[in-house]
Amino acid sequence: MSRVICISDDALAIACGADRVAEAFAEAAPDAEIRRVSSWGMHWLEPLVEVDGIGFGPVTTDDVAAILDGSSEKRIGKVTEHPWIARQQRLTFARAGQTRPLDLGDYEDTGGWAGLKRARDMTPQAVLDEVKASGLRGRGGAGFPAGIKWQTVADAASTRKYIVCNADEGDSGTFADRMLMEGDPYCLIEGMAIAGHAVGAMQGYIYLRSEYPHAMAKLNAAIEASAHIVAPFQLEVRMGAGAYVCGEETSLLNSLEGKRGEVRAKPPLPAIEGLFGKPTVVNNVLTLAAIPWIMAHGGAAYADYGMGRSRGTMPIQIAGNVKHGGLYETAFGVTLGELVSDIGGGTDSGGTLRAVQVGGPLGAYFPPTLFDTPFDYESFAAKDGLIGHGGVVVFDDSVDMWAQARFAMEFCAHESCGKCTPCRIGSVRGMETLDRMRGGGRAGSDSVEALPQIRNTSGGVREASAELELITDLCDLMQSGSLCALGGFTPYPVMSAIRHFPEDFGIAEAAE
Amino acid sequence: MDMTSENAELSAIVERYRDAEGGLLPALRDIQNTFGHISDAAKRQCAEVFNLSRAEVHGVASFYHDFRDQPTGKPVIRLCRAEACQARGGEALAAEAENMASGRVMIEPVYCLGLCSVGPNAMVGEQVHARLGKSDIARLIDEAAA
Numbered sequence: 001m002s003r004v005i006c007i008s009d010d011a012l013a014i015a016c017g018a019d020r021v022a023e024a025f026a027e028a029a030p031d032a033e034i035r036r037v038s039s040w041g042m043h044w045l046e047p048l049v050e051v052d053g054i055g056f057g058p059v060t061t062d063d064v065a066a067i068l069d070g071s072s073e074k075r076i077g078k079v080t081e082h083p084w085i086a087r088q089q090r091l092t093f094a095r096a097g098q099t100r101p102l103d104l105g106d107y108e109d110t111g112g113w114a115g116l117k118r119a120r121d122m123t124p125q126a127v128l129d130e131v132k133a134s135g136l137r138g139r140g141g142a143g144f145p146a147g148i149k150w151q152t153v154a155d156a157a158s159t160r161k162y163i164v165c166n167a168d169e170g171d172s173g174t175f176a177d178r179m180l181m182e183g184d185p186y187c188l189i190e191g192m193a194i195a196g197h198a199v200g201a202m203q204g205y206i207y208l209r210s211e212y213p214h215a216m217a218k219l220n221a222a223i224e225a226s227a228h229i230v231a232p233f234q235l236e237v238r239m240g241a242g243a244y245v246c247g248e249e250t251s252l253l254n255s256l257e258g259k260r261g262e263v264r265a266k267p268p269l270p271a272i273e274g275l276f277g278k279p280t281v282v283n284n285v286l287t288l289a290a291i292p293w294i295m296a297h298g299g300a301a302y303a304d305y306g307m308g309r310s311r312g313t314m315p316i317q318i319a320g321n322v323k324h325g326g327l328y329e330t331a332f333g334v335t336l337g338e339l340v341s342d343i344g345g346g347t348d349s350g351g352t353l354r355a356v357q358v359g360g361p362l363g364a365y366f367p368p369t370l371f372d373t374p375f376d377y378e379s380f381a382a383k384d385g386l387i388g389h390g391g392v393v394v395f396d397d398s399v400d401m402w403a404q405a406r407f408a409m410e411f412c413a414h415e416s417c418g419k420c421t422p423c424r425i426g427s428v429r430g431m432e433t434l435d436r437m438r439g440g441g442r443a444g445s446d447s448v449e450a451l452p453q454i455r456n457t458s459g460g461v462r463e464a465s466a467e468l469e470l471i472t473d474l475c476d477l478m479q480s481g482s483l484c485a486l487g488g489f490t491p492y493p494v495m496s497a498i499r500h501f502p503e504d505f506g507i508a509e510a511a512e
Numbered sequence: 513m514d515m516t517s518e519n520a521e522l523s524a525i526v527e528r529y530r531d532a533e534g535g536l537l538p539a540l541r542d543i544q545n546t547f548g549h550i551s552d553a554a555k556r557q558c559a560e561v562f563n564l565s566r567a568e569v570h571g572v573a574s575f576y577h578d579f580r581d582q583p584t585g586k587p588v589i590r591l592c593r594a595e596a597c598q599a600r601g602g603e604a605l606a607a608e609a610e611n612m613a614s615g616r617v618m619i620e621p622v623y624c625l626g627l628c629s630v631g632p633n634a635m636v637g638e639q640v641h642a643r644l645g646k647s648d649i650a651r652l653i654d655e656a657a658a
Contacts, residue, residue: 012627015642043629172594175626210541210578211625213638238534239541241576244623258536258562260575276533318629320599325629348600357595361623393628395599404595411623417575 003032006050009101010039010182011214012175017060018047024061025049029068038183040097041327042084044348045076050097055079084343089305090329091293091313092286093176095184102221107186113229115295119194127198128154131291133299135311140166140247140284141359141388141485143310143377149281152271153199156279161201163192164256164275164282167208167215168240168247171360173391176315177285179327181208181215184289185222191288193230194295195281204235205275207252210242244361244415248484249282251417262417263484284389286315307333310376318344320393321351337371340394351396355501357404359388361411362489364496365404384496386489401501406434408493412486422478423487430474430494437467437505464506468498521546522554526561536562540573549580586618587656590635591649593621596628605632609649616657 007013007022026034040048045057049067055076056067066072076082079097090096099106107113119127132147153161165188169177181188192204208216219237227234238256240246246255250264253275274280290312294302303311310332316339318325323345340346340356347353355365364385366373373383380387395404412427436442445459475491482488498505525542529535536558543554550573559566573579591606609619627633630642634649636656641648 011640012630012642015627015633015640016630046630169626170624172624173596173628174624175628178626211622211635214640238538240578241537241541241544242578242622243576255537256534258534258538258572260572262575319596320628320631322629361595391596391628393596393599399599404598407595407598415623 003029003052004035005029005032006035006037006097007047008039008097008183009036010046010179011212012043012179013039013046013048014214016046016058020061021047021049021059021064024064025068028064035100037099038096038101039179039327040079040085041093041179042082042324043326044324048079048097050079053078053080055082084324084326084328087343088329089313089331091302091305092180092187092290092315093184093327093329094293095187096179096327099184101183101185101218102225104186104225107184111296112186112292113190115292116190116193116197116230119197119295124154124198124200127194127295130299131198131294134290134294134302135299135306135309136287136290136294136302137310137377138284139286139290139314139389140249141386143387146283146287149271149283150195150199152269153201153279153281156272158279160203160276160278161199162275162278162280163195163199163201163204163288164253164280165192165204165206165288166247166249166252166282166284167206167212168252169212169285169389170209170244170247171362171389171391173319173357173360173393174317174389175319176317176327176390178212178215180285180289180315181206181212182218185218186226187289187292188219188285189222189226189230189235191291192235193233194291195283195288196230196233199279199281201281202232202234204233205256206235206237207240207246207256208237209240209247243417244411245417245484245486248486251484252282253280260417262419263486265483286389305331307331307374307376308378310378314375314387314390316375316390316392318392318394320357321347321349321396322394323348332374332376334375335371336366336373336375336392337368339375339392341371344392344394347394347396349396349398351398353394354397354399355395355401355404355497357393357395357493358391359386359492360391361408362386362485362492363388363391364492365401365500366496367500370500384499385492401497401504402434402438405494405497405505406431408490408497409434412490416486420482420484420487422481423490426474426478426487427490430471430478430490433467433471433474434494434505436462437464437471437507440464440506441467468505468507471498518547519553522557526554526557530561536564536569536572540576540579544579548583551581584618586616587636588618588620589613589649589652589656590620590622590625592623592625592627592631592633592635594624594628596624597631597633600631602632605644605646605649608646609653612650613653613657617653 409430
């Protein structure tokens with residue numbers, strides 16, 4: 001029997017040189033079968049090459065000969081037994097690293113379509129009850145119970161309903177959606193078809209960010225190949241155009257309608273008046289991709305994982321300055337310290353770990369003193385943070401937390417859709433205030449304050465501590481006065497940086 | 513491409529999306545990809561076909577970062593400037609890239625390519641590049657400028 005050599009065709013593996021490595025193997029071992037599979041998610045080992053189940057990584061074209069003759073020092077043993085993989089609880093990413101993404105045979109052989117078949121043998125209400133029993137909450141960040149959202153859409157009277165998949169994964173430090181869409185696209189399609197059956201929708205849209213052309217190609221090919229299986233449910237991918245705010249659900253709906261991606265006020269909820277005013281399920285990729293497992297194994301089996309009100313597993317993405325970065329799916333409840341130190345292996349640079357940002361650009365910065373926080377929705381909220389889409393970005397001691405806080409405001413200003421004043425203008429004022437804090441306050445009134453018409457400012461010299469009061473007040477306003485999470489959550493990284501790292505802001509201690 | 517064939521191609525693109533739900537965005541995307549920018553003539557054509565005012569079409573086209581109203585005139589390298597790449601030395605690399613490019617290539621920021629565990633990352637066309645050091649970015653710039 002000829003050897004089977006597996007190399008990922010995930011965009012990350014390709015960016016690390018997987019295509020060149022695959023070509024080199026094809027040339028050096030012409031009788032071997034080269035399979036381009038999804039990625040295991042052990043990113044520090046990419047390009048990872050698996051020869052008859054034994055892994056090698058990270059591989060360059062120079063390693064090919066040694067791997068083939070068995071003398072390579074990059075051998076990591078059997079990939080399935082690697083501690084980083086063996087410790088995980090992979091439900092949504094059960095196929096990662098093991099199947100060819102577009103091979104329908106591989107998908108069926110690994111339990112594909114079992115959830116859809118079972119769902120179609122059940123009444124829509126029974127499917128809704130199963131999803132509710134699973135305790136699945138929206139994986140995009142808001143954590144809203146998926147079953148309740150679906151029930152609302154199912155109960156809404158309308159001749160036309162939609163399933164919209166939010167694949168606008170814009171948070172830095174997150175890549176689980178991308179890996180799922182590139183590595184297991186049929187899983188997402190199956191989840192959307194089940195959602196369609198449960199709520200009575202015939203049309204689905206996947207709104208994909210334009211930075212993911214590899215995912216676009218895989219999804220389009222998968223939709224075409226599986227059209228006969230999910231019919232009469234129909235699916236289309238729509239590409240975004242580089243607006244971070246379109247990851248917010250109402251802004252995404254406007255964008256899908258071909259409009260400016262401006263946020264809408266809620267109510268009406270999208271579940272009642274969503275895309276083109278019709279009842280619409282808007283769920284994140286990971287939420288929909290969890291559905292096939294839930295329908296195949298039952299909601300109760302899924303709810304057996306997790307802690308408190310966070311049930312099931314979360315595909316956590318460990319990124320930034322970390323030694324062992326990648327995709328780590330596990331039940332809720334693992335602590336932040338375990339994630340970054342034990343599993344992630346500390347910083348990649350070797351420097352002291354100083355801060356961890358959890359939940360993307362709108363997530364709080366955590367110092368090592370909070371590493372005992374368990375990874376679940378409520379525990380993070382209790383520490384003034386959020387888990388968001390499950391991205392964990394590690395920073396070493398070279399980080400300037402003032403610069404990170406300023407970047408959060410700058411990013412908000414850059415990406416604001418402009419609808420809410422606290423977000424559109426507050427973010428710019430926030431940058432200015434932080435700049436003055438860095439400068440130790442300000443020396444005197446500015447030109448506007450000096451005008452005779454202006455009578456209600458304190459004017460004059462301002463200490464850094466007074467600037468702190470201003471930025472605290474501004475963040476409070478942004479948080480309560482913005483329609484969506486962009487303006488509403490930008491205060492999280494800013495205030496957490498000030499609270500936990502006041503020394504970087506030239507102040508002794510942050511005011512509570 | 514001469515003017516007539518350009519107009520014909522423009523019409524063909526816009527017509528393709530006439531009956532699509534929310535067809536304006538995919539039409540603009542297609543125009544941007546084909547012509548490298550969205551001209552006033554293209555906006556007029558969209559307004560006509562989708563029964564919108566030109567202001568509405570301009571409003572949509574100007575909202576999204578991917579759409580340009582002028583061609584860049586030079587190759588573009590999109591370098592990730594988001595937090596995960598910052599944590600891996602992305603900002604220092606960006607400053608060096610700007611110097612090395614010295615106007616031959618446009619170094620444009622992008623906020624996250626979803627390769628956050630192996631940064632700093634960049635995208636040229638649809639090609640992605642990871643673990644970039646100074647010599648890698650220099651090579652990308654030279655290749656793009658060639």
